[in-house]
Amino acid sequence: MSRSGSGETAARVNALREKFAKAYGHRPEGIWRAPGRVNLIGEHTDYNLGYVLPFAIDKNALVAVRRKSQLEPRSQVLDFASTYGSGDELPITSVTVDELVPRAVPGWAAYPAAVLWALNQLDDVQIGGLELMVDSDVPVGSGLSSSHALEVATAVALDDLYGLGLSKVQMAQLTQRAENEFVGAPTGIMDQSASLMSHAQHALFLDCRSMETQAVPLPLAQHDAVVLVINTRVEHSHVDGGYAARRASCEQAAAALGVESLREVHSVAELEAIADPVARRRAKHIVTENQRVLDAVAALHASDLGAVGKLLCQSHESMRDDYEISSEELDAAVEAAMAGGAIGARMTGGGFGGSAIALVKRERIEPVSQAVREAFDHAGYVEPAIFTVIADEGAGRA
Missing domain, CATH: 3.30.70.890 (GHMP kinase, C-terminal domain)
Incomplete structure (x- = not known):
């Protein structure tokens, strides 16, 4: 049974929508989710173009996003906020689109910023200013892929909002590039693939060379x-x-x-x-x-x-x-x-x-x-x- 549509997730979605409105003065255009993952077996084989067998878990990153119009002040500024903050005021990390260069964005905001940077490297794609807020219950530093959940949620949100039509394989490759080149972590392609391609009650058998997948009960x-x-x-x-x-x-x-x-x-x-x-x-x-x-x-x-x-x-x-x-x-x-x-x-x-x-x-x-x-x-x-x-x-x- 999938927990992605559970009452607990719905409550988090509603709370995130309210916190977004309070922080930015606007409602988000939508909220997207991406799960963390457990790797059942197949460790460090992904960057060796081998086989992996992970599955998505019922802990996920939620990302709320609103695009800025060209008529707004700070229309080329990217604002990143997180519910991790304490107190009434959630800290916001701001960076202009032109300032999106590898290693330039500090802390957790580097992960969604990396996805924006990678998207803007594609032909005919230009992501402008936006407001983003994340809420995640994937434990940080736990080996359950909290960073990739955040990157994938951002990629899925922007693909949807901008009508980019990227395939799941393309989004996996894009977030890998974001992680490798912008964040500076030489990771393989397993974590984002599991977050994007998994199905409830199944593990994901992934051939990291061909990117062929099979849902294994x-x-x-x-x-x-x-x-x-x-x-x-x-x-x-x-x-x-x-x-x-x-x-x-x-x-x-x-x-x-x-x-x-x-x-x-x-x-x-x-x-x-x-x-x-x-x-x-x-x-x-x-x-x-x-x-x-x-x-x-x-x-x-x-x-x-x-x-x-x-x-x-x-x-x-x-x-x-x-x-x-x-x-x-x-x-x-x-x-x-x-x-x-x-x-x-x-x-x-x-x-x-x-x-x-x-x-x-x-x-x-x-x-x-x-x-x-x-x-x-x-x-x-x-x-x-x-x-x-x-x-x-x-x-x-x-």
Whole structure:
């Protein structure tokens, strides 16, 4: 069941409309939503042109927008506000269209600004001044793709308002360019694709080379199972150096093998030709993770959650040992979840913090959650935020 049209979302939409009017003195022309995502399996394979299997979740970014007319004062000024602010006055970040250059916009406003910049790089597109306000319940820094949800919501809104007629693939590619070139984060194309293309109760099998997709049923209800998110509250950022270093290692490995991308490598044995041991380990994760995605798709079609659970655990071990992007908190979450009776568990997202996920029978939600809390308390970590997520619909009008 989709939560995108739920009463909770409707209440947020109404509240955002009122806050927009109070901040700007005008009603927005519309409000659009884009969900965050959980990546079930297939980590760091997207920028290696491999396979991924994410799904959109029932936490989303809402974006309200009003275009300015040429007759208005400040007609070429872009105003960005967020409900994150406290008090009656919401802070507004303002920048002119001419000032939209990479790295020039501070803070969270860089993400919608990046989309505007990327759109204005297209032929025959000229986005002028506007007022924008965002409200998001995707936890920031949690590995659930809060930044891409904001970018996708902005892209969908402007595509709709300006009648651009962009396809979902084009919008995914556009937001990737915005993230890479304007924000400065060398991310792949998975997160925005999941936010745009997902369907309720399904995972999105995406071939990141061809951009072909397949909706894969998630047979959770028939097994009375859920996906539990364990937010370690250790924030991560794709702008930090660790993510870029992993991508550089993959490019180094591909060059050593004489291939365009690691997608073209199909066995671990082929990796012996890579002299650098670090690059070889990074490549091993990508090659084995691509196969795990294919195996997970087959297991889901067979409704074999036990097989999916084993693949999740193998994926985590690979990210911990070969790709080295896990953390003490993520490892503790996975180990405790499994000890508490989870079917499978792994870290999800870019790594170096963020969240883990656990595939759990509904009757084991509380025992698994309690095991994780106790492990974190014993280790002296910050108490994690633990919640279930629903596979929801992709982006659109709210």
